[in-house]
Amino acid sequence: MKFPRSFSPSLRVALLATAVVAMSGCSTIGGWFSSKDSSKKAAKPTELAAITPTMNVAELWNAKVGGGEGHLGLRQGPVVDSGRVYAAAVKGGVYALDLQTGKAVWHHETKVQVSGGPGVGEGLVVVGGLEGEVIALDAATGAEKWTAKVGNEVIAAPTVGQGRVFVRSVDGRVTAFDSATGERRWFWNHDLPTLTARGNDGVTLGPGVLFVGNDDGTVTMLAVNDGHPLWDLPIAQPEGRNELERMADVDGTPVLEGGTLFATSMKKTTMAIDAPNGRPMWSAEHGGPGRPAVGSDRVVVTEADGGVFALDKSSGGALWQQAGLLRRDVTAPAVVGDVAVVGDLDGYVHWLRLSDGAFAARTRAGGDAILAAPVVSDGIVLVQNIDGRLTAFRAQ
Known part of the structure; x- marks a missing residue:
């Protein structure tokens, strides 16, 4: 549910x-x-206190890429590849825009209610729909290459690579399609708990393997070629007196850096894992429903109540907490330079110093809620709100 x-x-x-x-x-x-x-x-929601900015942030451009996410709970955000931004919305289809200027390169119109994606790779842009549709487009032109279907709605961005398109649907299933033809190669099921939070994120691709965060608080590594499970590790234990208290969803995409996988659970737990063998390296008592952001020496996570924490990358120890955004439905973070960036329910974008968590700047990307984590590419921070407004910022 x-x-x-x-x-x-x-x-x-x-x-x-x-x-x-x-x-x-x-x-x-x-x-x-x-x-x-x-x-x-x-x-x-906590009222925002006035801040004294310590950095300048300029809006480079904004563009409308559709809408319709308002009551669907979708964390729909853009993806960047080779200097282009690809974005989609339930009502609006799929867009390709120039990263530096925001100028539209192409627009693919569709009657499908696009709810998952885009994902990009191997010359493809792939999106999913509310009725399980999967559409693969030519990344250069926006022309349709192939379509497929899965058994439930797709609200996570597909992952493309190693000759496959991996689609995560809300029923816990991962389906692998041939990236050239759209032919289904395999699927993998994972049983869902009785009660889960709405939302799941994409899967993470590694060399010959795939990492999946599950709604029961575990992470599973699958073989790319056939979907065979290689290991399964609990990030958080679904403990409690009732189903609500036992919710431990790993809703955010795990982050792979070198041989280390970072995953976080809404049960307020974040773990660093030796990816090849599934061995825990450390576990911290802070975490949330969105993906973690990994910097050079720290990992930043957002808890469900809006608290933002920085954890030591080597030990998991808490370095700082920013409590000024409680109950503001804060997004998962992104790291750019020496700041972490999050959005909130009123369209504000908050820039936090990585050194101590203090507010460095505050900008706004329209007046509608931001649910998706900001996306960083070439020093540009992209934010998409639930009204389909895509805004690009650069810190000066």
Whole structure:
């Protein structure tokens, strides 16, 4: 059971609580919905405090690439390859734009409600649809190369490489297609828990292997050629008195750097893993539903409540916390230079110093919520909001 991340935090809790009540047979949960509940005031998003910028951030361009994500809880963001930005939206199709100028290179119109992607590689741009459609386009021209179908909606960006297109659907299945023909090569299933958060991210490609974050709190390594599982490792234990407390989803794409894989769980756990053999290197008690961002000496994660943490890359020890964005539905982070960048529910983009987590700058990318993690390429930070507004920034 999944609920849109675009719902407010309090509404998501209410819906999840209702689900737990229905499953457990309980008639009420005392205090949660009382008008006298003092937690209502605490549930409001933290008001942004004034800051003194220590860096200049310029908006380079913005472009409209569609819309329709408002109530679907999609973390739809762009991808960059060879100086082009590829972006898509539920209503709007797929766009290719010049990274430096934002000028449209091509636009592929489609009746498919594009909900996952784009993913790019091997001359292809691949997107998924709300009804399980998979569309592969020529990256140079936008012409359709092939189409395929999976059994459930696709809200994660497909991953392209090593002669395959890997599509993750919301039912926990990963399907591998031949990148040249679209022929299905294999699929792999992973059972879902009774209750999960809405959202999953793409899979991570390594040399001959694939890493998948699962809704039960585990990460699995699969063989690229046939989907055979090579190891399975719990990042967080799904412990608790009910299904809500046991939610441990690894919703963010794991990050592979050299031989180390970094994965984070909404159970407030982040782990560094020796990727070839699945051996844990360290585990930290901070983590969240989005992908981690890896810098030169630290890993940055966003927790579900909006707290942003930096962890020591070699040990997992907490280096700093930024608590000024609590309950603002903060995105997963990205790292550019010596800052980490996150977006929030009001379209603000926050630039945090990697050294200490202090606010270095604040910009805005329209007034709508940003759900997808910012994307960094060639020193440019790209942010896409749920209204399909794509904005490019550069720090001066």
